[in-house]
Amino acid sequence: MAASAPSSSSSSSVAGADPNSTNLRPPGSSYDAWCGVAHGCTRKLGMKICGFLQKNNSLEERGRTVGSLKERTAKNLMACDNAGGDAHFRRTETDFSNLYARDLLPSKNGEEPTMQFLLEVVEILTSYIRKTFDRSTKVLDFHHPHQLLEGMEGFNLELSDQPESLEQILVDCRDTLKYGVRTGHPRFFNQLSTGLDIVGLAGEWLTSTSNTNMFTYEIAPVFVLMEQLTLKKMREIIGWPNGEGDGIFSPGGAISNMYSVMIARYKFFPEVKTKGMAAAPRLVLFTSEHSHYSIKKASAALGFGTENLILLNTDERGRVIPADLEAKVIEAKQKGYVPMFVNATAGTTVYGAFDPINEIADICEKYNIWLHVDAAWGGGLLMSRKHKHKLNGVERANSVTWNPHKMMGVPLQCSAVLVRERGLLQGCNSMCAGYLFQQDKQYDVSYDTGDKAIQCGRHVDIFKFWLMWKAKGTVGFEQHIDKCLDLSMYLYDRIKNREGFEMVFKSEPQHTNVCFWYIPPSLRGMPDGKEKCERLHKVAPKIKALMMESGTTMVGYQPQGDKVNFFRMVISNPAATRSDIDFLIEEIERLGLEL
């Protein structure tokens, strides 16, 4: 390392940021004074402060390439080198170009490099977070797969046999963020999961630091209890008496929905667990043609077959028509099939439609069919006194999927499946693995949740959610939900009669989904018909491609049934404001004008 680099350049780069400050000492001495004072404290504290000063020294303008980082680091080190001769300062360890993973904890003397490495990572992350919320930054810096694979300015994705220096690792961290997508950016509207909740993020950092596993109370005592209390609270909000019932957090809505089908089957045909589907009659399932494809995936995976999943017709807004359900149930029974499971969606993926749960529940009760409510997307509305009526009847469901990682802004992954009848989850999934769920432990083993799960090891998804709930309160989630729904009404009102915009369905949105076409001027005079449809079908993909290439905003599009590609705007991002909605509208017009 460049131990001979002049110290003054580093000092002045710190002080040079505001040379007119009246508080400022002469550049060289001020930096030395800090380090001197730092050394005067406990040695550890001194080291930390100097490490911190080095880090902040070149904050923001730090170069991304290895060369420039190395150069700066060397300068910083030298500045501190001049500041005092404390042997415990270990300044050589802050040159990340000579440090490797093997030098970190648990290695002997690994504590100081570990702390400095982690603080450097945090510096990268906090810088990223600040930029994420800054509207002057791009949402993404788009590159094609082949471009990233070829290597961007030294960002090489290939793995190698030999270790890279921690300096390179830090550069890789910066590059990974640089070429990624800022899903927390106020103008990122592309998915149902958007936003970057700071308390949730802190929760995730803690979760990964604790690096444990939900399967037993033994190694996750606090998290297991948090999960239990939070699930109870969610069941209370659903409306089950005293929050009774059961539930578990799973890796996502698709798995939660899969659980619901498994549990329903276990309830009606428990012998399938041991004897397989051969032990059951021919079972059929029902779900909306607008429902999430995970119901179909579950039908395939669990051995029902996708042809035995019967799709229900919907009205113009994408809501199940209950009469169609009843007709299809009767038809299936007449054919000798056994209707076993109905999925009602509370918040469909594209239209944001809420199926009429009460009317569906009536039919399920009449024919003794399991009612599942897939509220992965719409469950969040239960937190809002204003909007919860859209899920009226959810308390009649036998099971509910609810993803806090969608509308409630919890970092991904955070999905719960809730079950009204206690014992089914355990009965369905228990295999009594003696090596994990010993019955002769010293604590109450009913708190060991692992045997309820289809997983063995299970990631801790609860803590960030629990922490956010503590930090916001139920009222905080309510405010977030109400604000997002207000914003979607604002968008709807702004475009419903705007020239060049056409709504996919006429009425007000039930959820934050606003579905619309943008009709470029060149298509506006055209008669309806095949040619217009074909051309319109290409508009949204083109605008989306231009959006991504300019990096200004992101919003999803898709066809649905016989409707050609349209935009699906969704708002779950707490950073979004009316100005961002205005921006989106104008950006679509700007990019689509010449198409």
Added chain:
Amino acid sequence: MAASAPSSSSSSSVAGADPNSTNLRPPGSSYDAWCGVAHGCTRKLGMKICGFLQKNNSLEERGRTVGSLKERTAKNLMACDNAGGDAHFRRTETDFSNLYARDLLPSKNGEEPTMQFLLEVVEILTSYIRKTFDRSTKVLDFHHPHQLLEGMEGFNLELSDQPESLEQILVDCRDTLKYGVRTGHPRFFNQLSTGLDIVGLAGEWLTSTSNTNMFTYEIAPVFVLMEQLTLKKMREIIGWPNGEGDGIFSPGGAISNMYSVMIARYKFFPEVKTKGMAAAPRLVLFTSEHSHYSIKKASAALGFGTENLILLNTDERGRVIPADLEAKVIEAKQKGYVPMFVNATAGTTVYGAFDPINEIADICEKYNIWLHVDAAWGGGLLMSRKHKHKLNGVERANSVTWNPHKMMGVPLQCSAVLVRERGLLQGCNSMCAGYLFQQDKQYDVSYDTGDKAIQCGRHVDIFKFWLMWKAKGTVGFEQHIDKCLDLSMYLYDRIKNREGFEMVFKSEPQHTNVCFWYIPPSLRGMPDGKEKCERLHKVAPKIKALMMESGTTMVGYQPQGDKVNFFRMVISNPAATRSDIDFLIEEIERLGLEL
């Protein structure tokens, strides 16, 4: 807030740590000088430094209760208050008792509190990390569920309607860690996943900050490519020509194993996807009686039925006897069943046994049966030139489960299922959801992986693993594996002839699993028989309970077949050394002496 608190007490608490230092200025002025200099730099930098000084001021000895934190914060604030009147210092915002989640980004003026809150969290986490590697700290501070539920010194798990202050949130973070289990502690041996890899941890912090989703290249371009390259590298290591094939990261080994059964069924009976299990003959699966219970869970979930999972006999060391497999295959065929799937385990959960893959593969080829290798635990040995021979024949498998979150020390969750034949994953799971996997995007949509998965949203599990691989190199993983296996041999050698210890099986361990009974002096003279067995069965649970209550170490125990409770020692923790093995042995003797 207590704005009238005296400033001098805070200053002296910083400086007081080393009053004899010759570099030290008078306490009061040194702290002021720092803040003064800090203000002389850019304002942001100044704020950050003062924020940092405040944090480190009360480092380590900071009280956990709200009261004391509040008091200290007030003092710190006051100290900086005296240091200068810069209006941009926003010192009121560093009093977390008056700050709430709503004050953080994206709120207006949220940047500074956000940074200070996150740095405070990082301070808590780095303090925890230092203690985790410190053998003088406990592995855990055990409490029963009812104790934690009743609330420990102000640690209240209940959720409320109203928000808590960020000060309370920080206290909750500390308490959550305090009452948890330090899975990275050098003496934590309780699970297959142990240790706290610093680079992996940094990777997780970055992953959660990026908060995105693996389902499309569109929103996870870098991570999708990292996954692709890493899976290819893993396939090369397995030995498939040019690393060809397919694969995906899943939420854990149980789900990876479930994938393998689904893919096998799709390969042989693709019509099950649409028509259900009714379209297939009666299918049977085979796995060792020592295999992981997730194979049984998959049999139940996917509609085969656990009775159609045929358990294979093992030898004394827990390895499948190939002749038993062939006999059972023939028997099943004679009964008219169709043998479809064989699971060979590379590293069983309890014994760490490696089934003889080549001999099993011969049988699978002979009878046209899918061969899956569950190398969730043993896969890491493929990284070691010395130990990879234990998986000889793995290249003949049709699919392989390999969990980097076990033996390779990657933070949980990180599990891969690898498939030799390309296209099956996609064929098996694809549902062509138009709203997510549009075919008219501007980039090569073959990089969109979502339709291969049984999940929709999928957490980013790749980055930490990729980053660790970069940082360690293949050789770094090899060294870790070799070291852990050496340690287990050390343990084996130390106890195999030691008085009071008895091995569950005689020969050297194949993996790091060392299974043994501790026989307390009171049982040593007893004749073998029912009474001794009954008493011995209670020894391991008692010692384990004492371990947990004293918090000194953790190791697993279980019965297996006709063998009463024995300890299963496993070593995957990079922090463990011979001294920790010695400690474990002596601790078992100490705690078991009087039983």
